[in-house]
Amino acid sequence: MKKVCFVGACGHSGSAMAPIANHPELFSVPAVSPGAPGVVLTGLVKRLSDKGLPSPKVYDDYREMLDKEQPDILVVDAYFCDHAEMSIEGLKRGIHVYCEKPAATTLEDLDRLEAVYQEAKEKGVHFAYMLTTRYDPWFYTAYQAVQQGAIGEIRMLNGQKSYKAGKRGPLFHKRETYGGTIPWVGIHALDWVLWFSGKRVKTVSAVQSSMANNHNGTMEATAICLFQLEDEVVAHINIDYLRPQTAETHGDDRIRIAGTKGVIEVRGGKVYLINGEAEGQRELPLLQPPQIFEDFAASLEGKPSLITAEQSLYFTRVCLTAQKAADTGEIIRMD
């Protein structure tokens, strides 16, 4: 039985709470904490009461919660600017951390988190963040196909995240709390680029704009990042909050990967492949991926997980560096 505490409910902590509520024989939730003024935990806690499970204690101060409850796992999902500090507080106490992305919103915070993680790692403490889209059947299926050689060696990757903007809370209105659209939204598309290719970034340039952001403060509504990866592999991601309210889904996630033997594409929740094995474009049947939090929990028992701490930290670094490139209008070397 693992004790899991939650701080905040601003992002995808439901990806942890759903399997927890379904498996009271494996997990318990002794306590939660809002993590910032105004963060509402009702929806998160309701998942427990819906299953007839006891309501967790609520702490105003998450540090006090950690000290008193001594959980096995801390789920970090507060204001994005606080992810790093809260993760550090958990890791320092020897608590495994399952963190909303990005792991940090400034390079300074990321440096601190990395240093603390390196120490915690020596003691067997785990850290991973919520790259939830890896566990979408379409991305998972495409990844497995690429791993099996469906498109040969990867030469180019083109990723897309497109969201409906809507009217967002104050968290999103300022860089100080939000962190920026490249790290918040773009990180998924960057994840596909680096996860599929297995390459590291050599240079990055980027552009972005806060115009046409539906009155959401300084939140960037558009951004494009351009990457030179190792071995002359090239990649880009384009990100926007311009998806119309009338669109069928909230997001329009895409990755297109061109290799030496074919092209694979994820679009509209489907996977399309063209290679030498058949004439024309084929749609691949979707595989069933593991559930992200269950995958994380299994990794605590020594099983391999789709997401590693090193990826979580490095991909955050790439996003923050891409944002710096956009802020400064410079190309930044990362090798």
Next chain:
Amino acid sequence: MKKVCFVGACGHSGSAMAPIANHPELFSVPAVSPGAPGVVLTGLVKRLSDKGLPSPKVYDDYREMLDKEQPDILVVDAYFCDHAEMSIEGLKRGIHVYCEKPAATTLEDLDRLEAVYQEAKEKGVHFAYMLTTRYDPWFYTAYQAVQQGAIGEIRMLNGQKSYKAGKRGPLFHKRETYGGTIPWVGIHALDWVLWFSGKRVKTVSAVQSSMANNHNGTMEATAICLFQLEDEVVAHINIDYLRPQTAETHGDDRIRIAGTKGVIEVRGGKVYLINGEAEGQRELPLLQPPQIFEDFAASLEGKPSLITAEQSLYFTRVCLTAQKAADTGEIIRMD
């Protein structure tokens, strides 16, 4: 009756010859010239003989052809490195030039061509190049929809050109003759970006690689260009020669444009629109565009044409600058 001479048949001169062969009452072809050793004119000339029209005289030296035949129009379609020089020779003689893209393969040649064009323009001499895809029904339809406000103000553009590589002739194997993949292939995608948006480029960065080019010399197989346009509009184009031989079509041309009121997309020869006027994504019925060479010929009579000389020259400049950005690894300002 307009006299049209051709130099070379390396690219899309068929876009001129087809309507000429269909309209012997409007055009005649007194002569052609290969423009470079080894350029075969058979296919081009066959379009005339297929219609029972007289075979044109063949000149080894295209300059001699221009002096002796004094055509109204010169179609330039030789080695890409010679487009600028041949256009200059035509314009200097007061001959309208319909030129394969790109208009030049070096910035120095482009400077010379621009200077000569400015003089020729004063005398009413026309220049335009073969941005053939503007006359594809899908791009034409999307352009008209955007002009009519279907997506509001444009905020981001994402363009794609993907081709089958095949085994290409020696023209393609060296930068000196080929000019590069960004100006040769990418120029169409850049055209959509700048034509649809009506914006000029402020900065450009780019990456490219000749790896995995199917043994075609130094021809770049992949490239991505990132643009900051006026008014904080952002854009990118991705270009590759990695389309598998088993794909249904030679090319996979795409543009996706996100605006303040919707998103429009050209993909697979179709046009998709999402905006506030209807729920979900709609496919637009295709409009019938004019024919590119007929449009050019009409412009000689003072009618407005889809393509202007200024666009032809400026878009070439942007492509060559993008290629320079990829060659040097620098961001280049263009404003």
